[in-house]
Amino acid sequence: MTEWNNWGRCESVTPVERVRPSSVDEVSAVVRSARDRGLRVKAVGTGHSFTGIAVAPGVQVDMSGLTGVLRVDGTRVTLGGGTVLHDLPPLLDPLGLALQNMGDIDAQTITGATSTGTHGTGAKFGGLATRIVGATLVTGAGDILNVSETENSKLLPAVALGLGALGVLVDVTVDCVPSFGLRCVETPEPLELVLTEWTQRIAEADHFEFYWFPHTEAALTITNTRLPADAPTKPLSAASRWFDESLMSNTFFAGSTAFQRRFPGTTPRINRLSTGLTGNRAFSDKSYRVFTTERRVRFREMEYAIPQDQIPTVLREIKALIERKGWTISFPVEVRAAAKDELWMSTATDRATGYIAVHRYFREDPTEYFTAVETIMKAHEGRPHWGKMNTRTAADLAPAYPKFGEFLKVRDQLDPDRVFTNDYLDRVLGK
Numbered sequence: 001m002t003e004w005n006n007w008g009r010c011e012s013v014t015p016v017e018r019v020r021p022s023s024v025d026e027v028s029a030v031v032r033s034a035r036d037r038g039l040r041v042k043a044v045g046t047g048h049s050f051t052g053i054a055v056a057p058g059v060q061v062d063m064s065g066l067t068g069v070l071r072v073d074g075t076r077v078t079l080g081g082g083t084v085l086h087d088l089p090p091l092l093d094p095l096g097l098a099l100q101n102m103g104d105i106d107a108q109t110i111t112g113a114t115s116t117g118t119h120g121t122g123a124k125f126g127g128l129a130t131r132i133v134g135a136t137l138v139t140g141a142g143d144i145l146n147v148s149e150t151e152n153s154k155l156l157p158a159v160a161l162g163l164g165a166l167g168v169l170v171d172v173t174v175d176c177v178p179s180f181g182l183r184c185v186e187t188p189e190p191l192e193l194v195l196t197e198w199t200q201r202i203a204e205a206d207h208f209e210f211y212w213f214p215h216t217e218a219a220l221t222i223t224n225t226r227l228p229a230d231a232p233t234k235p236l237s238a239a240s241r242w243f244d245e246s247l248m249s250n251t252f253f254a255g256s257t258a259f260q261r262r263f264p265g266t267t268p269r270i271n272r273l274s275t276g277l278t279g280n281r282a283f284s285d286k287s288y289r290v291f292t293t294e295r296r297v298r299f300r301e302m303e304y305a306i307p308q309d310q311i312p313t314v315l316r317e318i319k320a321l322i323e324r325k326g327w328t329i330s331f332p333v334e335v336r337a338a339a340k341d342e343l344w345m346s347t348a349t350d351r352a353t354g355y356i357a358v359h360r361y362f363r364e365d366p367t368e369y370f371t372a373v374e375t376i377m378k379a380h381e382g383r384p385h386w387g388k389m390n391t392r393t394a395a396d397l398a399p400a401y402p403k404f405g406e407f408l409k410v411r412d413q414l415d416p417d418r419v420f421t422n423d424y425l426d427r428v429l430g431k
C-alpha cells in the first residue's frame with residue numbers, strides 16, 4: 001500500500017486498505033466490513049486540510065467514485081460527496097445556478113469543504129455548510145441515514161458540518177442561488193486605514209477581504225460586488241490573468257519564497273514589492289471565476305475565527321509580535337469576515353465572525369510562529385478552523401462551542417464504536 005500525503009505535506013499515512021466505492025450500498029458494505037475487522041474508516045477527498053482530520057490508518061475511502069449532480073429540485077442540487085468544487089461550474093451553469101459564496105481555493109471536495117467549515121468572505125454570508133439542506137450518511141453501524149429538513153431534521157445542524165466524525169457523507173443537497181457575476185476591485189491601501197475602517201468596509205461591501213504582507217504598512221484589499229447574471233462584464237484578458245495569477249501569484253511567488261528562505265534578510269523588501277505588484281486592478285466576471293484563484297505554491301496554514309469587531313486589535317497584536325520576535329515572514333496574512341450561523345460545530349456559530357489566517361512555506365517549520373499567534377487567538381475567544389493547523393484539545397474547545405455537548409451526543413448515537421475517529425478527532429473531540 002502506498003503512502004498518502006496531504007497537499008501541505010504536513011500529514012501522511014499508509015492505510016491498511018484503500019477503497020473507491022461508487023454507490024451508497026458499497027460504502028455501507030465497506031463500513032460494515034471494517035467494523036467487523038476492528039479497523040477505523042476515514043473518507044478522503046483531495047487532501048487540502050492541513051490537520052490530520054482525514055488521516056486514515058485503517059480503511060481509506062476514496063470519494064472520487066461518488067461525484068456529479070444526482071438530483072435537482074429548484075435551486076436545491078444534490079451532489080455526490082466526492083464532487084470537487086472546481087467541477088461545479090460546468091454542472092451548475094447550465095441550470096442557471098451557482099454556489100452562494102466560495103473561498104479562494106476550489107480544489108476541495110464538496111463534503112471535505114463543508115465538513116471542515118470552509119468559508120469565503122462576506123459579512124452577510126455564511127460558510128459553505130450553511131447552505132446544506134440535506135445529506136445521506138453512512139453511520140458507524142453501516143446504516144444509511146437520510147437527513148433533511150423533513151427527515152431526521154434535528155441532526156442537520158450537526159451533520160452539515162460534522163468533521164467526518166459522524167459517518168461517511170455520500171451525498172449532500174446544497175441550496176444554490178441563481179447565477180450571478182462579481183465586480184472585483186483590488187487596491188493596495190495603508191494598513192491602518194483598512195483596520196480603522198474594518199467595520200464599515202465589511203458592512204458596505206458584499207464581499208471584502210484583505211491581505212497584509214508582514215514587514216510592510218500596506219494591505220491589499222479585495223472588494224467584490226454582486227451583479228445580476230445578465231449584467232455586462234469585463235473579464236481579465238488571457239494575458240492579464242496569466243501575468244497576475246500564473247506568473248506573479250505562483251511562479252514569481254514560488255521563486256521569491258524559496259529565495260527568501262535562503263536569504264531571509266530580503267523578505268521585507270520583497271514583501272513590499274509583492275504588495276504593489278499583485279494588486280491595483282478591476283474586472284468583472286462570473287462569480288466562480290472571481291472568487292477562486294489558482295494556488296500552486298505549497299504552504300501550511302493556521303486560521304482562527306474571532307468575534308468580528310476584534311479583527312483590528314488582533315491583527316495589530318500579530319504585527320507587533322512579528323516585529324518583537326524579529327521573524328521574517330514571507331507569506332501574507334489573510335483577513336476575512338462571515339455571518340453568524342446556527343451549525344453546532346461551525347466556527348461562526350452564534351456570532352458574527354472575522355477570520356485571520358497565517359501561513360508558512362511548506363519547507364519551513366511553522367511551529368514557533370503558529371504557536372505564538374494561537375496564544376493571541378485563544379485570548380480573544382478564538383476558534384480554530386477544523387482543517388487548519390492547531391493544537392487545541394476537547395477540554396479547551398468545549399467552552400467555545402455552545403452545542404459541543406449536543407454534538408458529542410450525536411456522535412455517540414451515530415458512531416458509538418468510534419469507527420470514524422482518528423488521532424486528530426480524539427484530540428479535538430475526545431474519545
